[in-house]
Amino acid sequence: MIDNQPKKIKAYIAGVNLNDPNFDYYMTELANLTEANNMEVVGQSYQNAESIVAGTYFGLGKINEIKAMAHGLKAKVLVLNDELTPVQIRNLEKLTKLRVIDRTELILEIFASRARTKQAKLQVQLARLQYELPRLHPSENNLDQQRGGGYSNRGAGESKLELNRRTIGKQISAIKKELKAVASQEEIKSARRNQSRIPKVALVGYTNAGKSTTMNGLLKEFSAEGTNKEVFVKNMLFATLDTSVRRIDLKDNFSFILSDTVGFISKLPHNLVESFKATLQETKDADLLINVVDASDPNMVQMIRTTQNVLDEIGVKGIPMITAYNKADKTDRNYPQIEGDDILYSAIDPKSIKMLADLITKRVFSNYEEFSLLLPLSAGKELAYLHENAQVLSEDYEDDGVHLKANIAPDDQGRFKQYLV
Ligand SMILES: Nc1nc2c(ncn2[C@@H]2O[C@H](COP(=O)(O)OP(=O)(O)OP(=O)(O)O)[C@@H](O)[C@H]2O)c(=O)[nH]1
Ligand SMILES: [Mg+2]
Numbered sequence: 001m002i003d004n005q006p007k008k009i010k011a012y013i014a015g016v017n018l019n020d021p022n023f024d025y026y027m028t029e030l031a032n033l034t035e036a037n038n039m040e041v042v043g044q045s046y047q048n049a050e051s052i053v054a055g056t057y058f059g060l061g062k063i064n065e066i067k068a069m070a071h072g073l074k075a076k077v078l079v080l081n082d083e084l085t086p087v088q089i090r091n092l093e094k095l096t097k098l099r100v101i102d103r104t105e106l107i108l109e110i111f112a113s114r115a116r117t118k119q120a121k122l123q124v125q126l127a128r129l130q131y132e133l134p135r136l137h138p139s140e141n142n143l144d145q146q147r148g149g150g151y152s153n154r155g156a157g158e159s160k161l162e163l164n165r166r167t168i169g170k171q172i173s174a175i176k177k178e179l180k181a182v183a184s185q186e187e188i189k190s191a192r193r194n195q196s197r198i199p200k201v202a203l204v205g206y207t208n209a210g211k212s213t214t215m216n217g218l219l220k221e222f223s224a225e226g227t228n229k230e231v232f233v234k235n236m237l238f239a240t241l242d243t244s245v246r247r248i249d250l251k252d253n254f255s256f257i258l259s260d261t262v263g264f265i266s267k268l269p270h271n272l273v274e275s276f277k278a279t280l281q282e283t284k285d286a287d288l289l290i291n292v293v294d295a296s297d298p299n300m301v302q303m304i305r306t307t308q309n310v311l312d313e314i315g316v317k318g319i320p321m322i323t324a325y326n327k328a329d330k331t332d333r334n335y336p337q338i339e340g341d342d343i344l345y346s347a348i349d350p351k352s353i354k355m356l357a358d359l360i361t362k363r364v365f366s367n368y369e370e371f372s373l374l375l376p377l378s379a380g381k382e383l384a385y386l387h388e389n390a391q392v393l394s395e396d397y398e399d400d401g402v403h404l405k406a407n408i409a410p411d412d413q414g415r416f417k418q419y420l421v
Helices: 023-036 060-072 086-096 103-114 118-135 154-195 211-222 270-275 277-284 300-313 350-364 380-389 414-419
Strands: 009-017 039-048 077-080 099-102 200-205 244-249 255-260 288-294 321-326 337-339 342-344 369-375 391-398 401-408
Touching (some): 009 023, 009 060, 023 039, 039 060, 077 103, 086 099, 118 154, 118 270, 118 277, 154 277, 200 211, 200 277, 211 244, 270 277, 288 300, 369 380, 380 401, 380 414
Parallel strands (some): 077 099, 200 288, 321 342
Antiparallel strands (some): 369 401, 391 401
């Protein structure tokens, strides 16, 4: 059989451990990220140290060791666990004769290869340019030739550098402008959603945990549009880079708005988080977060911590949260089951999805209260509002008006005071 697959570039991964208890976990993530970027991890090593060596990241002895190991394993690329300074990258490339990629560039490359929509593409491009800007160097002749090479005399190099900086600067402001235009359309849509009382629930969590699968499960069970509105699911890191928003109609007239968004990983580059602000807005506006966790992953606890750290970084505070332990079918535990405020479930199991929906209902509508109302027949607008924004339990048209029983959100209760019976 002829193997048509292009050969994967071999990569050696390495990092400096500054006595960090999570170091091994970060290296596992780094290996997964490297594979996600279509490279093959052929070996790895690390150095324990009190501090990073300013000019070269590792000490010289370690660099020589890595060079020998990596070349022995036919690696072409050295992937490092932290964001490095431009000087460190350049020096390491000279000393190891390998292409050096730091963690930030690796994540940016994966995002770039996954971006499909205009907004995602612009956001990734913006983060990339912002990463590159301080990394331009006088020895570089043009933007395509980012590193190494170039023996131009200093004066000429510097003016070229200024030109490159200006070009990138201009590109950055052009992209920001375009993003603003895209974002303002999104804002109009989200403002409309925010006006309505329908609760907003956001799926969040570590990448590949099963957020999109959970959304599809809920759509299948509870949406009139059903499978037409399904979102993209794949067993890979960062399958989702956009936010999808869907309406879920539960039984008994309960509805909520559900959003699915980009997944998280440790040490997400700050630039990337910044440029994905618009995408993450839906999470900040939510009434309830569902933190989807892969319960079959041995690093589950660190993944939960990672999600919490990213939520802190994007400024999501004080929103109630359900922790949803997914992929229970890959564990030996009984599911679905409610565990305190949380749930153990499988997103591909209808019974699990129904239990998750019940839990969401309980949490989201817990502060709703039941009222008996009598509305005059002329109050058509108020009636329509109740149907849209409250849970109408019963409705009888009689001579004196419309007799209603409804569960009403706290913010709406004042509005219907005059109709109480
Ligand atoms: N066995 C099993 N597989 C699941 C379950 N839920 C999701 N998966 C699989 O896990 C992989 C990732 O699922 P997604 O729903 O794309 O995960 P995500 O959290 O949206 O991931 P990103 O968008 O990449 O951050 C896919 O291959 C799914 O089929 C589950 O309950 N059981
Ligand atoms: Mg997804």
